[in-house]
Amino acid sequence: MPTQPVQPAGPVSSAEKPAAKEPTLTAIKRRILSLANAEWEFFGSQRVIYDGGQESIPHVGYWEDEDESHIQRVSYYWQAVNKPGLSGLNCSQPWSAAFVSWVMEMAGVPESQFPPASAHWVYLSQIIRKSDGRYSAFVPHSIKEYSPRPGDLICASRERYGLPSVTRPLETYMLEDTKLHCDIVVERNDGSVDAIGGNVRNSVSRSTVALNKDGLLQPTRQRPWFLVLENRL
Template sequence: MQAAKPTRSVLLAAAVAFCALLAGCASSPMPSWKEPADAAYAPVRPAPVEPTVSAVPAVAISTAPPTRAALVAAARAEWDFFGNQQIDMRHDPFSAPRLGLLEDEGEAVQRVGEYWHAVGKNLTGADCQQAWSAAFISWLMVSSNVPPQDFAPNETHFNYLSFLKEREARPSPQFVLRPAASEPIAPGDLICAPRGNNNATTLDEIRPGLAGHCDMVVEVHADQGWAGAIGGNVFNSVSESLIPVDEQGRAQPISQRPWLVVVKNLLP
């Protein structure tokens, strides 16, 4: 039986040990709260709703040609919708400079449902046990008009990574896989890591069905040693993770994010 949803007061309590980053909403602990610089900030708390979905609707797709900038803008817009939650991964344990709207709160319930629609699933944010991070990335691609021959939407990150690896052998790939250890990241790229029992350490080991997580890079500050990447189902929300990078802009592996691959975005 699913445990009770933690209250906001609990989420703002003292530091809680980091464990299941991508687990369902009721079981995933939040990092410790840090008072934001902007004292006027307050987490978004719309009235709860109980939407029902009887069929999987079509995802709204842009009519403009897909671009790197459009993908970044789409990720930022979703982050804004969820209240700009940030997870600072530059130290251990992680902390949350800002908290936002959770997947099973208010308008977020159906918003997560939109992400699931991109992979043909009739689920919502109320289905807390279902990890939706790959559905979120797929939604970004579908809604930004990236054609399926260039990115195959999927509810599992390593499934679409496997597609992209095979797609590289055909003409004009729009996304190419590069080792995270040597490839600098840029806004619009995906940065991906194995998780769980996935022990892949090379691109050759990428195959369908492996567990993992990917975020979309939205800002890189190599001179300051950090980058921001937006992902879904990160502490039960759409969050910007602040990750360490070296002076060349290469993502540095950390315990919960042993970065394996950078998906380089070749869109204009």
């Protein structure tokens, strides 16, 4: 008895399609993520969640001046940017750029690709000036055009008067002396990314940042994101 012909399958709905697989991380990206996570754990695994206009801290870790070990740890970050006289006791000195610089240095990223700096605008300006080359290690993107991945940096303004303008090409003079904050993306989930940064609520914190339906960052009052620095290493 002849069998019934197999009917061709209909189109697969977007809900049925398997999620796009994240690209395999390179060895240097794995080192960056491993170092950032280790520092986060050393500081007690503090969590911060940004969702829309809301910010919450479901778990509080150790602060920069909590005890001698954490005071000293922050001094290591400062040493990476040639400021050995500073430590966790200097609570009024923002150390988030020093933290990122230390992670990159310890991961083996050459200074020619990521110049260490005590302010985010300094290393961003130098990287952006070199980003036109085909073999650039780091490439800046507007948050409206690029979805962050593990190993990338996400950057927000800390200025009261508004965001730096991100254009094509980005004018580096607009970043000069601008107060910024950048975190290292360590994980991407459905609808959010996790990013680790220093000097976030007085600690090394892991922040969960909501993405929109297109997988893009959305600026909020607490974190007015404006730039993603793609890591091509």
